[in-house]
Amino acid sequence: MPARRQSEDSGPEPRRGGFLGWRFFLVCAVVLAVYGGLGYRLVQLHVVRAPELLQWAEDRRTEVRRIEARRGEIVDANGNALATTRPVYTIGVDPETARSEGFQVRSIRSLASVLGVDAGELRSLFEPARREAVGRRVRWRKIAESVDERTYRAVMDLGIPGVYGNRHFERYYPGNGRAPHVIGFVNKDDQAVGGLEQAFDFYLTGQDGWTESERDGRRREMARFRSQDIEPVDGQNLELTLDLYVQSLAERELQRLAAESPMKGGVIIISEPDSGYIRALASYPSFDPNRFWEHELDHHRNRAISDVFEPGSVFKIVPVGAALDRGLVEADTLFDCGASVVEHRGRRIRLPSDHKPMGVIPVADIVAQSSNRGVAQIGILLGEDELHQAVRNFGFGEETQLPLPGEVSGLVHPPKDWDGLTISRLPMGHAVAVTPLQAHQAMASVANGGVRMQPQLVRRIFGHDGRTLRRFDPEAAGRSLGSEAAAMLARLLEATASEHGTAARAYIPGYRVAGKTGTTQKIVDGRYSHQKHVASFSGFFPAPDPRFVITIVVDEPEVAGVGYGGTVAAPAFRRLAESLIRYYAIPATREVSTWPMEIANESPGR
Amino acid sequence: MQNPETGHQVSAFPVTFLLLLNLLVLASGGLGLVWLRQETSASAQRSQAMEHELALCRQRTGAVEARVASLTQPESLLRLARHHGLRLEPARPEQWIRLPADSIATHPTDDLVLASAPGAPFFRNRERLEE
Numbered sequence: 250m251p252a253r254r255q256s257e258d259s260g261p262e263p264r265r266g267g268f269l270g271w272r273f274f275l276v277c278a279v280v281l282a283v284y285g286g287l288g289y290r291l292v293q294l295h296v297v298r299a300p301e302l303l304q305w306a307e308d309r310r311t312e313v314r315r316i317e318a319r320r321g322e323i324v325d326a327n328g329n330a331l332a333t334t335r336p337v338y339t340i341g342v343d344p345e346t347a348r349s350e351g352f353q354v355r356s357i358r359s360l361a362s363v364l365g366v367d368a369g370e371l372r373s374l375f376e377p378a379r380r381e382a383v384g385r386r387v388r389w390r391k392i393a394e395s396v397d398e399r400t401y402r403a404v405m406d407l408g409i410p411g412v413y414g415n416r417h418f419e420r421y422y423p424g425n426g427r428a429p430h431v432i433g434f435v436n437k438d439d440q441a442v443g444g445l446e447q448a449f450d451f452y453l454t455g456q457d458g459w460t461e462s463e464r465d466g467r468r469r470e471m472a473r474f475r476s477q478d479i480e481p482v483d484g485q486n487l488e489l490t491l492d493l494y495v496q497s498l499a500e501r502e503l504q505r506l507a508a509e510s511p512m513k514g515g516v517i518i519i520s521e522p523d524s525g526y527i528r529a530l531a532s533y534p535s536f537d538p539n540r541f542w543e544h545e546l547d548h549h550r551n552r553a554i555s556d557v558f559e560p561g562s563v564f565k566i567v568p569v570g571a572a573l574d575r576g577l578v579e580a581d582t583l584f585d586c587g588a589s590v591v592e593h594r595g596r597r598i599r600l601p602s603d604h605k606p607m608g609v610i611p612v613a614d615i616v617a618q619s620s621n622r623g624v625a626q627i628g629i630l631l632g633e634d635e636l637h638q639a640v641r642n643f644g645f646g647e648e649t650q651l652p653l654p655g656e657v658s659g660l661v662h663p664p665k666d667w668d669g670l671t672i673s674r675l676p677m678g679h680a681v682a683v684t685p686l687q688a689h690q691a692m693a694s695v696a697n698g699g700v701r702m703q704p705q706l707v708r709r710i711f712g713h714d715g716r717t718l719r720r721f722d723p724e725a726a727g728r729s730l731g732s733e734a735a736a737m738l739a740r741l742l743e744a745t746a747s748e749h750g751t752a753a754r755a756y757i758p759g760y761r762v763a764g765k766t767g768t769t770q771k772i773v774d775g776r777y778s779h780q781k782h783v784a785s786f787s788g789f790f791p792a793p794d795p796r797f798v799i800t801i802v803v804d805e806p807e808v809a810g811v812g813y814g815g816t817v818a819a820p821a822f823r824r825l826a827e828s829l830i831r832y833y834a835i836p837a838t839r840e841v842s843t844w845p846m847e848i849a850n851e852s853p854g855r
Numbered sequence: 856m857q858n859p860e861t862g863h864q865v866s867a868f869p870v871t872f873l874l875l876l877n878l879l880v881l882a883s884g885g886l887g888l889v890w891l892r893q894e895t896s897a898s899a900q901r902s903q904a905m906e907h908e909l910a911l912c913r914q915r916t917g918a919v920e921a922r923v924a925s926l927t928q929p930e931s932l933l934r935l936a937r938h939h940g941l942r943l944e945p946a947r948p949e950q951w952i953r954l955p956a957d958s959i960a961t962h963p964t965d966d967l968v969l970a971s972a973p974g975a976p977f978f979r980n981r982e983r984l985e986e
Contacts, residue, residue: 319917330924336914398918416914423924472899473892497929831946 312464317418318455321484323432323445325493326528326708332432332446332538335421338401338414339394340364344377345386347411356409363403364393375411395419420446426537428496430551431489431530431653431706434538442541443549445487445706448652452710452718455484485718488708490526495519498828499529502821506803507533510817514804516553516685519825522693522789522798524723525702527651530686554649554656557682558783558802562619562751562814563767564678564688566695566738568628569616571639574699574734577630580613580741586622591673593629598673600625617744619751619766621677628676633664636675643691643729644701645683650726651704659683678767688787689800691729692765695738696789696798699730739763739792746788746819755788755819757826759837763795764788764822766814771805781805786818790826791838799825 433444458481536544615623646661806812
């Protein structure tokens with residue numbers, strides 16, 4: 250009690266009560282401030298930033314995974330794959346994991362051996378590093394790409410920590426360069442480039458599927474929370490008219506021609522005249538679509554449809570066929586091929602020269618001996634308009650509508666743009682530019698009784714169950730000649746591809762072969778060159794019911810002297826035809842006369 | 856137990872029973888729910904594993920198809936034939952026998968055509984023909 254009294258006397262009570270009150274209020278204020286802060290934060294998180302944070306959480310939790318659809322296959326007429334899709338892996342390393350879990354230098358050597366890469370370079374990829382820009386450690390370095398399943402398994406079997414692969418589908422062309430100009434390719438960005446890959450991309454590309462689900466803290470999918478599951482739909486398949494073996498024959502023949510006499514370019518087309526189905530279409534120089542980036546862009550060009558050339562004598566079937574069709578000449582009609590000048594519409598026209606003096610010869614010999622003067626006179630007989638119409642009827646000057654990108658229409662001038670010499674030069678295949686495919690289709694129409702068929706590369710589009718979705722049946726594109734004129738022209742062309750004609754090297758004993766050679770001087774600096782030629786041959790067999798039309802065009806063959814179509818292209822025709830005879834077991838035909846004079850005597854006018 | 860209003864004795868059994876029944880239903884319902892979720896999860900995982908297997912099979916099929924396509928290329932077959940020393944090659948022109956189509960039609964069988972060709976290989980009807 251005395252102590253209490255003392256304290257009452259000393260009077261510090263109000264001060265102590267004030268201090269306690271201050272402390273009390275301070276604590277209350279702090280508590281309130283903390284609660285206020287928490288409240289503010291709660292309002293901020295749950296009200297102000299709620300939509301943003303909810304979205305963030307949703308994004309972190311939700312996993313949308315794309316399931317890649319498989320691109321459709323491209324197969325040949327016998328079902329052999331020309332383009333397919335295979336799974337490949339991109340092998341990489343996480344240097345941090347490799348270091349933390351410890352890797353053996355010996356393992357790197359083994360890995361280098363499996364992948365076929367340099368061990369020293371590979372070692373450097375395992376060194377930890379930081380990305381300067383973002384200040385983070387490097388967690389992935391690519392070691393190799395486009396690694397196949399077998400190699401990937403071998404890599405995984407090494408069990409190197411931090412080394413793993415990401416799988417994806419890659420377009421693969423099993424032929425490693427078989428028919429690349431027809432098929433095209435798919436580039437690194439999965440874009441179809443050129444060929445049927447591009448033309449039929451709509452059908453070949455499938456529809457990717459996707460799943461939407463949630464993932465756990467270790468980013469693993471929690472399958473029970475899968476809310477969307479859309480299956481991918483694989484692309485449709487293409488069945489081509491090409492025959493892999495025939496295509497192989499054509500490409501090997503081009504390689505052989507290039508090996509025998511180096512050339513700037515070459516084209517071989519093999520087709521069936523009655524259906525228009527193309528069995529082989531080869532262009533030289535070629536490329537490997539699996540490694541398209543290693544080849545020059547120039548090699549990617551399909552010369553069969555993108556390049557034009559003056560067809561030369563191959564074109565002579567046009568004026569001769571038209572004159573026969575219109576009844577202006579018969580096979581035995583005589584022309585004076587010794588004359589160097591003729592009169593046409595009151596003008597004297599100088600005729601082109603021949604490779605040898607020929608004198609007065611019938612139409613049959615004009616074709617067999619490939620007389621420029623003779624065919625020029627036939628062109629003059631037809632007249633500008635008729636000749637121009639005949640050229641158009643054979644399909645020149647317009648695209649063939651082959652389903653490949655990059656086709657050009659060639660160049661056929663209308664008569665109003667012709668100069669004084671065109672009427673005598675056009676019949677021999679000058680003053681006109683055609684694609685090898687157009688020349689081929691013109692010859693195919695003669696083989697098919699005058700009916701020009703639409704060239705076809707795709708026979709059908711089918712699904713994975715084999716069901717046909719769309720079929721491309723043979724289709725007539727027009728008529729170049731009447732059937733009788735076509736049959737007579739075919740007989741005349743038999744004389745050309747015989748021992749009596751300019752294409753004696755195309756002749757096959759036991760088989761009736763018809764065709765026409767062409768040798769064109771190229772225009773260099775505005776003048777016809779004596780060094781640079783285009784040698785060609787287009788023909789069919791076995792007459793009179795041909796199975797195949799073969800066209801060979803060789804651009805600038807480097808041979809001693811002139812690279813004639815009869816010496817460069819005709820032997821290639823024979824080799825190919827002999828291979829086709831074996832492959833398709835084409836029976837021999839009865840021998841008939843190939844003497845031009847005797848053929849002339851078969852003329853119905855006699 | 857006694858009812859406070861009437862003063863009658865009331866049995867506690869039904870109330871206890873209903874209470875226990877409720878608890879039992881709730882507990883079994885809860886356990887059932889857990890079981891259901893576990894089963895759902897297990898099914899989803901099994902389904903995921905199967906999907907993975909299917910995807911793997913699809914990949915391997917693709918790889919095998921690509922390999923088969925590669926092996927059936929004419930060049931590959933020729934290389935294989937050479938590698939195994941099979942001496943398979945296209946027929947040489949001197950091995951050919953050319954017959955016109957109409958002459959083939961006159962013979963009843965292909966064997967007879969072969970028989971008429973000089974140096975034709977042995978065939979089953981040779982003895983009969985020689986007789």
